[in-house]
Amino acid sequence: MPGTAGSRGNGVPVDRYVASHASYARAGRSLARGVSSAMKATQAPVPITVSRGAGSRIWDVDGNEYVDFALSFGPMLLGQSPDVVKDAVRGQLDRGIGFGAGNQHEAPLAELLCEVVPSAELVIFSNTGTEAVQAALRVARAATRRSRVVKFRGHYHGWLDSMHVAVPGLPGDGPGTAGQDPLAARQVTICPWNDTRALAAVLADDVAAVIMEPLNINGGCFAPEPGYLEEVRRLTREAGALLIFDEVITGFRVALGGAQELFGVVPDLTVLGKALGSGFPISAVCGSRDVMSVVATGTVAHMGNFNGSPLAAAAGLAGVSHLREHREEVYPRLESAMKVIAGAFERANSEHGLPVRFNHTVGAGFGFVAERPVRGHGDRLLSDAQAYGRFAARLLDKGVFVPARGLWYVSTEHSAEDLARAAEAVLAVAAECTDMSGDDL
Numbered sequence: 001m002p003g004t005a006g007s008r009g010n011g012v013p014v015d016r017y018v019a020s021h022a023s024y025a026r027a028g029r030s031l032a033r034g035v036s037s038a039m040k041a042t043q044a045p046v047p048i049t050v051s052r053g054a055g056s057r058i059w060d061v062d063g064n065e066y067v068d069f070a071l072s073f074g075p076m077l078l079g080q081s082p083d084v085v086k087d088a089v090r091g092q093l094d095r096g097i098g099f100g101a102g103n104q105h106e107a108p109l110a111e112l113l114c115e116v117v118p119s120a121e122l123v124i125f126s127n128t129g130t131e132a133v134q135a136a137l138r139v140a141r142a143a144t145r146r147s148r149v150v151k152f153r154g155h156y157h158g159w160l161d162s163m164h165v166a167v168p169g170l171p172g173d174g175p176g177t178a179g180q181d182p183l184a185a186r187q188v189t190i191c192p193w194n195d196t197r198a199l200a201a202v203l204a205d206d207v208a209a210v211i212m213e214p215l216n217i218n219g220g221c222f223a224p225e226p227g228y229l230e231e232v233r234r235l236t237r238e239a240g241a242l243l244i245f246d247e248v249i250t251g252f253r254v255a256l257g258g259a260q261e262l263f264g265v266v267p268d269l270t271v272l273g274k275a276l277g278s279g280f281p282i283s284a285v286c287g288s289r290d291v292m293s294v295v296a297t298g299t300v301a302h303m304g305n306f307n308g309s310p311l312a313a314a315a316g317l318a319g320v321s322h323l324r325e326h327r328e329e330v331y332p333r334l335e336s337a338m339k340v341i342a343g344a345f346e347r348a349n350s351e352h353g354l355p356v357r358f359n360h361t362v363g364a365g366f367g368f369v370a371e372r373p374v375r376g377h378g379d380r381l382l383s384d385a386q387a388y389g390r391f392a393a394r395l396l397d398k399g400v401f402v403p404a405r406g407l408w409y410v411s412t413e414h415s416a417e418d419l420a421r422a423a424e425a426v427l428a429v430a431a432e433c434t435d436m437s438g439d440d441l
């Protein structure tokens with residue numbers, strides 16, 4: 001019932017989203033699917049159109065205000081429009097937007113990454129996580145002169161034809177979408193995560209790299225079992241395969257140096273993105289001098305018109321410098337923020353009987369509608385993704401913006417009041433819904 005007044009069946013007036021409905025309908029006439037990524041299209045009751053953001057809040061074109069827990073799917077670790085990033089970008093805007101040459105922010109940013117990311121000795125820049133994953137795979141194949149890659153079921157590494165297989169939340173090991181080259185993943189072996197025996201069984205002398213999210217946030221915010229990463233490190237070394245940590249989400253978010261700092265396990269190659277640019281498109285691959293020498297010597301050509309662009313590199317430098325300066329207060333805060341949300345989910349479950357679950361780590365979490373705790377890829381397949389989407393829609397009505405598929409992110413700007421508002425909204429939804437597995441939700 002786009003654009004119509006009245007109720008959508010759960011007591012929530014749809015006139016709350018009239019302008020977003022109109023904006024989405026208009027977009028759909030010229031922009032395929034009405035939004036610019038499949039993820040945004042899943043937002044119910046309508047993919048809202050955002051008119052502005054500040055700090056932890058965003059406002060839609062209807063004037064509704066939300067506490068933002070989507071954070072552009074992770075990048076806005078410093079919140080919307082952080083002054084420190086705006087000032088750096090503004091300073092560069094007046095001095096040129098793009099050059100067919102190096103710029104003054106790239107080297108300081110690369111140096112900073114080498115300082116804060118344990119595995120980083122040499123760095124290359126790209127624009128998106130997907131691109132950086134592709135670059136990392138190339139580096140790994142060139143450095144090892146091998147071709148096979150091991151990928152884990154339920155880990156997401158962007159939308160490359162070779163990597164967008166066995167994706168989170170979908171059964172089977174096939175492609176994540178129509179249109180993928182069915183042969184692109186023939187050099188990719190899919191393996192269950194948190195299972196050292198399974199990995200040992202597939203590590204052969206043709207394996208160039210093992211790629212993983214060291215904390216499987218996309219899968220459902222699953223942590224590695226104690227000792228698992230250490231054992232993977234040992235096994236990959238033994239097999240002569242490189243270990244790639246895809247820290248596109250965990251980089252700068254779970255610790256300044258990412259999950260490798262948190263768990264004390266150093267991979268050969270690290271992929272960074274999202275929070276690296278505080279919202280500007282910049283990603284990176286970093287690794288040991290030895291492995292990255294294939295780029296340094298020109299053996300691997302690293303291509304890309306916008307790689308390390310002046311604006312994005314300026315944003316990256318300003319944002320990561322800010323995090324380094326404030327790391328002592330930032331990370332404990334991000335950790336306790338997620339505990340507040342987790343507490344609300346627990347109460348929704350224990351006090352209202354709502355079958356919601358919440359996994360969390362520092363600065364990120366994942367919610368489910370599920371009868372039992374969700375501990376891995378298989379459990380997630382048993383959860384009710386549709387019901388969670390409706391739960392997220394109800395939170396939207398209460399001024400809390402979360403992605404429909406389960407992810408929650410917090411920023412340094414989320415206040416105690418923001419978290420209290422989110423917790424209240426979770427409990428209010430729980431109180432409203434008597435039968436969360438039914439249409440009531």
Ligand SMILES: Cc1ncc(COP(=O)(O)O)c(C=O)c1O
Pocket residue numbers: 073127128129130131133156157158159213218246247248249273274
């Ligand atoms: C772990 C991980 N790797 C890679 C990517 C791809 O990044 P991008 O969407 O910037 O291409 C994502 C995106 O969500 C991600 O979460």
